[in-house]
Amino acid sequence: MKVPLIEIPIATREGIFLARYSENGLAELKFPQVGRARAANQEKAPAQIRGWQRLTEAALKNVLSGRAPKKFPPLDLVGTDFQRSVWNALRKTSCGKTKSYGEIAVAIGKPKAVRAVGGACGANPVPVLIPCHRVLAANGKIGGFSGGLDWKRDLLAREGIKI
DNA sequence: TCCGTATTGAACT
DNA sequence: AGTTCAATACGGA
Numbered sequence: 136m137k138v139p140l141i142e143i144p145i146a147t148r149e150g151i152f153l154a155r156y157s158e159n160g161l162a163e164l165k166f167p168q169v170g171r172a173r174a175a176n177q178e179k180a181p182a183q184i185r186g187w188q189r190l191t192e193a194a195l196k197n198v199l200s201g202r203a204p205k206k207f208p209p210l211d212l213v214g215t216d217f218q219r220s221v222w223n224a225l226r227k228t229s230c231g232k233t234k235s236y237g238e239i240a241v242a243i244g245k246p247k248a249v250r251a252v253g254g255a256c257g258a259n260p261v262p263v264l265i266p267c268h269r270v271l272a273a274n275g276k277i278g279g280f281s282g283g284l285d286w287k288r289d290l291l292a293r294e295g296i297k298i
Numbered sequence: 299t300c301c302g303t304a305t306t307g308a309a310c311t
Numbered sequence: 312a313g314t315t316c317a318a319t320a321c322g323g324a
Contacts, residue, residue, distance in 0.1 A: 215321085215322075217320085217321065217322090218321090218322090235305085235306090236304075236305055236306085237305070237306070240305090240320090245320075247318085247319055247320065248319075248320045248321070249305045249306060249319080249320085250302095250303060250304090250305050250306085250318095250319065250320065250321080251303085251305095251319080251320040251321040251322080252304090252305080252320090252321095253303060253304045253305060254302090254303055254304080254320085254321060254322065255304095255321085255322095256304055257303075257304050258322085267304080270304080272304085272305065272306080273305070273306060273307085274306085274307095277304090278304050278305085279303090279304030280304065281304075284304095287304090
């Protein structure tokens with residue numbers, strides 16, 4: 136059974152992101168949509184979620200400025216154990232650094248699962264905060280990005296990373 | 299069970 | 312230096 140998530144937009148210089156919260160924390164973060172980014176349930180947001188929203192907004196803007204966020208909201212990630220271990224490994228990639236899909240695979244103890252790592256990255260519900268954009272292919276190629284390669288290049292450039 | 303994947307590294311033009 | 316190709320783990324249908 137599925138509880139509707141509370142959606143709250145986050146305005147940044149880059150556009151309006153959309154955060155979705157469950158009762159346990161931030162569940163999804165979406166890039167600015169080309170079409171409409173309409174807020175739902177914002178009025179009903181409990182105080183707790185409004186607090187998370189503050190943290191999310193601050194963290195997001197820090198990353199967009201190329202800085203490491205001081206604090207993160209709690210995350211409520213839905214996925215398989217494998218995916219969560221990948222996402223967890225991704226969070227250890229500090230600002231200004233990059234890793235290859237292969238390195239992530241090694242980090243989670245499955246060195247051969249490089250392609251599956253790519254799949255898990257694509258399934259990442261919270262891009263930017265979970266820095267899937269800092270994962271490049273082994274030969275330094277850009278790889279891919281669910282929010283669009285322009286975003287990936289731009290985010291990397293803000294952290295001083297060249298491709 | 300089969301198919302696609304945000305990979306990789308080696309073997310070929 | 313560019314292209315093809317098999318190996319490989321996982322998730323969705």
